[in-house]
Amino acid sequence: MILVTGGTGKIGSELVNSLGKGKTAFTVLARSREAAAKLEGRGAKVVLGDLDKPASLNDALAEVETLFLLTTPRPDLPAVEQKLLAAAKAKGVRKVVRISAVGANPWASSALLRCHGDCEAQLARSGLEWTVLRPTVFMQNLSFFFGPVIARESTLYAPAGEARLPWIDARDIADVAAQVLTTEGHGNLIYELTGPEALTYEQVADLLSGHLGRRISYVNVPDGAARQAMIGAGMQPWLAEGMITLYHLFRANGTTALALDTVERIAGHAPRTLADFLRENEAAFRPLKTVEVLRN
Numbered sequence: 001m002i003l004v005t006g007g008t009g010k011i012g013s014e015l016v017n018s019l020g021k022g023k024t025a026f027t028v029l030a031r032s033r034e035a036a037a038k039l040e041g042r043g044a045k046v047v048l049g050d051l052d053k054p055a056s057l058n059d060a061l062a063e064v065e066t067l068f069l070l071t072t073p074r075p076d077l078p079a080v081e082q083k084l085l086a087a088a089k090a091k092g093v094r095k096v097v098r099i100s101a102v103g104a105n106p107w108a109s110s111a112l113l114r115c116h117g118d119c120e121a122q123l124a125r126s127g128l129e130w131t132v133l134r135p136t137v138f139m140q141n142l143s144f145f146f147g148p149v150i151a152r153e154s155t156l157y158a159p160a161g162e163a164r165l166p167w168i169d170a171r172d173i174a175d176v177a178a179q180v181l182t183t184e185g186h187g188n189l190i191y192e193l194t195g196p197e198a199l200t201y202e203q204v205a206d207l208l209s210g211h212l213g214r215r216i217s218y219v220n221v222p223d224g225a226a227r228q229a230m231i232g233a234g235m236q237p238w239l240a241e242g243m244i245t246l247y248h249l250f251r252a253n254g255t256t257a258l259a260l261d262t263v264e265r266i267a268g269h270a271p272r273t274l275a276d277f278l279r280e281n282e283a284a285f286r287p288l289k290t291v292e293v294l295r296n
């Protein structure tokens with residue numbers, strides 16, 4: 001039995017779709033009754049629990065052999081995951097597949113990457129079989145985070161300079177995860193996952209312009225303005241700082257700036273292109289019509 005965490009999120013919801021088409025038994029962890037009802041509506045078997053409260057995971061971990069571990073990074077995450085791994089081991093879990101991030105390292109300059117690096121290191125020491133998936137930046141960031149501003153101002157603002165990133169579609173990460181969860185031979189390995197081509201933010205803006213039929217400009221904003229905008233949008237200051245230092249690494253091409261073939265080798269299909277993603281998600285970048293604005 002597989003237990004999927006993060007099943008309401010970008011990767012996890014696609015993973016639920018993917019596992020739902022196969023024969024392997026799985027359950028999905030939900031933190032609230034509302035989330036559980038939505039997942040059940042899509043055919044998934046759901047258990048309630050919260051990774052922050054190991055006692056709440058007793059039912060969820062029963063009979064689980066493989067744990068898909070995805071959660072939101074934060075300073076105390078290594079401590080939270082340490083308790084979770086101990087509880088999982090005690091319940092008989094055999095392997096853990098963890099979503100991390102490209103560049104994860106306990107000594108990284110970005111707190112975000114240090115958090116993932118510390119969690120990876122303790123998973124490797126846990127005595128459980130493990131596989132770490134380290135994706136690069138998600139194409140979905142463009143629709144989720146940048147989409148509303150692009151729709152309103154026709155501008156992609158980021159402190160990314162000339163950084164070239166091999167953007168990945170979260171659906172490809174889910175496809176790789178489904179393979180790793182349901183087949184053997186991935187024990188104690190780290191897979192770096194990228195999309196098919198490394199593109200600058202300027203090139204992303206050009207692609208957006210082509211798809212939307214209007215000019216989308218890229219504006220390289222200074223760190224201070226980017227930090228202020230992230231905090232103003234509700235991001236916690238440590239995370240905003242972690243993002244700013246991540247952009248420093250991106251600008252120096254200090255994480256993976258190359259497109260790798262891992263998705264194709266593991267998932268068995270070519271990774272989706274940014275052009276495919278934009279074609280399918282154009283609505284996220286289009287200005288709302290007056291009637292839609294009134295309805296919202």
Ligand SMILES: NC(=O)c1ccc[n+]([C@@H]2O[C@H](COP(=O)([O-])OP(=O)(O)OC[C@H]3O[C@@H](n4cnc5c(N)ncnc54)[C@H](OP(=O)(O)O)[C@@H]3O)[C@@H](O)[C@H]2O)c1
Binds near residue numbers: 008011071072137
């Ligand atoms: N975005 C990127 O470009 C990027 C790049 C590389 C790596 N990553 C990594 O990918 C991961 C995020 O993946 P995603 O974007 O698919 O996720 P997401 O959409 O941000 O969703 C986060 C998921 O984690 C769940 N969660 C958070 N705290 C939890 C807790 N205490 N107990 C149980 N569940 C909890 C959330 O549940 P609720 O619905 O209940 O909140 C949700 O299902 C992070 O580790 C991030 O660092 C992201």
